[in-house]
Amino acid sequence: MTRPFPLRWPTRSGLPPLAPVLTAALLGLLLAGTARSVEISVGHMVASIPRMTGFLGKILVMPDWRYLPELGLKLLETLEMTFMATVLAALVSLPLSFLAARNTSPAPAVFHAARGVLSLTRALPEMVWALVFVSALGLGPLPGIMALTFVTIGFMTKFFAEALEVVDARPVDGVAAHGAGWLQVRTFAYLPQAWPDCVGSVMYILDHNLRAATLLGLVGAGGIGYDMIMSMRLFDYNRLVLIAVAVYLMVTLLDRISDRFRARLA
């Protein structure tokens, strides 16, 4: 078969577009340059495949059913930590977001200060804060909840503030024209318009927090993570398989629910 037109790139000159090629080349160079520091070695990876399959073989054992009630309690604790942290963060974030949104902030200085503080709370992952709070408050779910809340406030306020910033200005003017006060304009004009976005981001954050809460136990901050790492370290595969399946199901379920919920809002 003969081609009526020769194959060419969809640019004016027919040459590959410059920007993507340059970006790809740059990224490739960076990858090559950092390969040594992350110890990439295909040989090593291939050599470890038998160990990997061996591990997967070991994990497929009869689950330890007697552990089930305890597992249920731990999962409940994980869920409760997630819920508690999200609610606490929402209580703080809702008022704070009015200071951190460009159009509702009382002064530019307040806006910049709020944004700066928020990016600081977002900067470190939950695990680092959990480490710090565990060493300050001791083991248990409380440091976990505090770490989650702390980081969540940063994200949630940012999302809420972004929702407030894209609000339509006309209803705001309308409410203000009726002589509504500072707080009234914010509760009756800004908030109702931003509400669907806010609920959507709360669902997203709930999802994110559940994932984080399943891991916080690794540093002793409550939840299923502690049992997970202990059964891993003690080669207690009969428990590990149950925990892995339970975490998988719980996270997937919430993921689906939150997707469904957000699709309905949009």
Add this chain to the structure above:
Amino acid sequence: MKTEAASGFPRKPFNPAPVWISAVAAAVWLTTVHLDLSFTQLLYSCHDLAEYFGRYTAPDFTHWSRYLALLGQTLAIAFWGTMLALAGGVLLAPLAARNMTPNRAVYRIARETLNAMRALPDLLLALVFVASLGLGPLPGVLALGLHTTGFLGKFFAECLERVDRGVIEAVQATGASRTQVLMYAGWPSIRREFLGYSLYIGERNVRMAAVLGLVGAGGIGLALDTSLQTFHFSESAALIIVILAPVLAFDNLSTWLREKLT
């Protein structure tokens, strides 16, 4: 109904807010009781907490060259992880997008694969990889890559599904194959979202890479854990600053890039 006829006004709509608020409040109360939390005690211990955080005020940078090396490794882990996720996401997303997938079976398989990748936490994956590959940054790279492939694949697939049908039909009308439709209608239409989500995942991976060391998967996390457990507060403070700086820098860089490119 009688009141509606009498007053001439439509019935007052049902307001679900009180129900929701009381349900959440009840759940909070139950949770507090069940987890045996005492926030009053926390309030009383505010003084202790302040004293505790007071110990972090003198960061000690004597081992700065080691910290910088660890930091470099952390960033490299995040970069490689993100690139792996990008490659995986770009390959899987078209299969998991309803309007680009060859058939329903492939669609379901791709979706479930992405779901599974997202559902397994990256630290758990890192544990598994450390067990089979040994200590070092490589298991961290693989864990981050695998986990975030699930996220990027899902995000890209959702964006591809939102591509205007007209654009796709226009390219199809020229006799383009499925791959050509993807290359000429799919990816170019979602360029902005593509960049935004990749940067978001990059940011996330920088944060996570700082933690992977806890399970022996390389990076700065292990040093922080050790210094906290041995109560070397000045060292911990220095490490927290060392982690904080690049995260904040990358945060600002990606915000700037996004504003510039959109």
